[in-house]
Amino acid sequence: MTVRQKITIAIIISFAIPLFFTVFTASFCKSSLKQILKKNYNYVPKKISLFKDSYLVADEISNNNFNMVYQEIIKSPESFVEIDNLDTINKDLQKVNAFLFVQLNSNDLFYGRSTNDFAGIFNIIHQGYPHYLSEDAIYNSYFVSDNGKNINTFVITNLGPYTHSLEKYVNTVIAVFVISLLTSAVLLGLWLYFSFYRQFELLTSIARQISESELDLPIKVPDSDDEIIRLCKKLELTRQKLLDMLEERLQYEEDTRVMITSLAHDFRTPLTAIKGYSEGLRDNIAKTEEKRNQYLQTIYNKACDLTYLVDELSLFSKVEGNNIIYNFKALNLNNYFIDCMEEIDLDISSSNFDVTFTNNVNKDTRILADPEQLKRVITNICGNSIKYNDKEKGILNITINELVKSPKLYKVLDEMEKKEDTLVIVSIADNGPGVSDKALPLIFNRFYRTDSSRNSSKPGSGLGLSIVAKIVYDHGGKIWAERNEYGGLTIFFTLKTKNSI
Numbered sequence: 001m002t003v004r005q006k007i008t009i010a011i012i013i014s015f016a017i018p019l020f021f022t023v024f025t026a027s028f029c030k031s032s033l034k035q036i037l038k039k040n041y042n043y044v045p046k047k048i049s050l051f052k053d054s055y056l057v058a059d060e061i062s063n064n065n066f067n068m069v070y071q072e073i074i075k076s077p078e079s080f081v082e083i084d085n086l087d088t089i090n091k092d093l094q095k096v097n098a099f100l101f102v103q104l105n106s107n108d109l110f111y112g113r114s115t116n117d118f119a120g121i122f123n124i125i126h127q128g129y130p131h132y133l134s135e136d137a138i139y140n141s142y143f144v145s146d147n148g149k150n151i152n153t154f155v156i157t158n159l160g161p162y163t164h165s166l167e168k169y170v171n172t173v174i175a176v177f178v179i180s181l182l183t184s185a186v187l188l189g190l191w192l193y194f195s196f197y198r199q200f201e202l203l204t205s206i207a208r209q210i211s212e213s214e215l216d217l218p219i220k221v222p223d224s225d226d227e228i229i230r231l232c233k234k235l236e237l238t239r240q241k242l243l244d245m246l247e248e249r250l251q252y253e254e255d256t257r258v259m260i261t262s263l264a265h266d267f268r269t270p271l272t273a274i275k276g277y278s279e280g281l282r283d284n285i286a287k288t289e290e291k292r293n294q295y296l297q298t299i300y301n302k303a304c305d306l307t308y309l310v311d312e313l314s315l316f317s318k319v320e321g322n323n324i325i326y327n328f329k330a331l332n333l334n335n336y337f338i339d340c341m342e343e344i345d346l347d348i349s350s351s352n353f354d355v356t357f358t359n360n361v362n363k364d365t366r367i368l369a370d371p372e373q374l375k376r377v378i379t380n381i382c383g384n385s386i387k388y389n390d391k392e393k394g395i396l397n398i399t400i401n402e403l404v405k406s407p408k409l410y411k412v413l414d415e416m417e418k419k420e421d422t423l424v425i426v427s428i429a430d431n432g433p434g435v436s437d438k439a440l441p442l443i444f445n446r447f448y449r450t451d452s453s454r455n456s457s458k459p460g461s462g463l464g465l466s467i468v469a470k471i472v473y474d475h476g477g478k479i480w481a482e483r484n485e486y487g488g489l490t491i492f493f494t495l496k497t498k499n500s501i
Helices: 003-041 054-075 077-081 083-094 119-126 160-211 227-282 289-320 333-347 371-387 464-474
Strands: 098-104 107-111 137-146 149-158 329-332 353-359 366-369 394-402 423-430 479-483 489-496
Touching: 003 054, 003 160, 054 077, 054 083, 054 098, 054 137, 054 149, 054 160, 077 083, 077 098, 077 149, 083 098, 083 107, 160 227, 227 289, 289 464, 329 333, 329 371, 333 353, 333 366, 333 371, 333 394, 366 371, 366 489, 371 394, 371 423, 371 464, 371 489, 464 479, 464 489
Parallel strands: 353 394
Antiparallel strands: 098 107, 098 149, 137 149, 329 366, 394 423, 423 489, 479 489
16 A cells, blocks of 8 residues: 555545544434424424524524414413413423413513523513523513503523533534544554554665665565655665675776786786897897797797787777777678688688588578677687687587577577567587686686686687677677587677667
């Protein structure tokens, strides 16, 4: 449940619960009030309200009571000077909480209740007000003159049972509303507090870890659509990314240290040789022309090794800084690899190598690639196979296949690259010494060499395959290595066809 949903539910419930109990209590109180009116005044209103127009109910009660007397006055005014008759009428009025008061020629003739009980309203009558409504009483009056007799008749209704009950019920409804509102607010507040407490604790914990650089301890975030949980997931993802960045930074620093050490070693070896043979020539150690030529050839070879190292380092610097300018062109895949194979055949003509090329894709397939950089990829991989060959007769097989669906292949490729018509796979296999399974994922790292002591007689900087990998990635492909049936190494890389780019 999201935060918005929780807050919306809390707002709705905070109003719904008090409203429900208030309406229920008001309905009960109105029902009870109707019973009180029926019992005390023999009157049942069609509509009753606790909070407005209460005086209308009082007027109706008073009018109903007065009508009981009014008909008698109209029919027989003279009877209203007879005490026995007035007493009978008064007894009927008392059944509905009313009583009679009569004046004859401005003199008090009959009191239906003690004047002490309603002294206030009697004083008001004596002051001449025609109609009076107070908290406890209301009266209606009628004046009639009969045979020189001026008769003032007053019907006074005791409103106490109605007004006191009304006040009690109004207070009850207000109290129920306030109590239910406070209770629902407290309960919902506790519900929201405990709903958000753990989430905010989790959020605070992740933020604290990030602020204090404690990035190596993962935090389990529950699965929820809650906005706070989503924020926690993003912060946890940020923590993981920061950890990855830190590890990359540490790895970069370690690689830099290794690079400096490796370059120092790789440069020192040929420089030492150049220095030694140069001193030999200077000190005239090489007595014969043949010996001097041998010294000079060695110096030249070592200088070439240094040039190769410098060129590799310069290219690596461009690759790492994304400063290689690619000149992509539409190339016929088959023709391009045939040209490359001709150059490779020339380079290994003096070596005992059996080189084969097999193209299993359509001969008209075209790719979009930088011909120079793609050739660097091919020649570098083939060059490593030739350089590290330890067999009397070497094997170098270059094969191009269409992408075929394979679970093993899917472990290497991204989901977006699983369409059969978007990729071709180039494999270059040899029968050399290969590498261990542990080293397979490392051979494309910078400065990695299977000869960790770097004492191999084979020249190399350990940058070649990392450069190859970067070029392949820049062409939108993937590269990986596997051991093959010859015991050697097969390097695979993918290329996107022109139609899929």
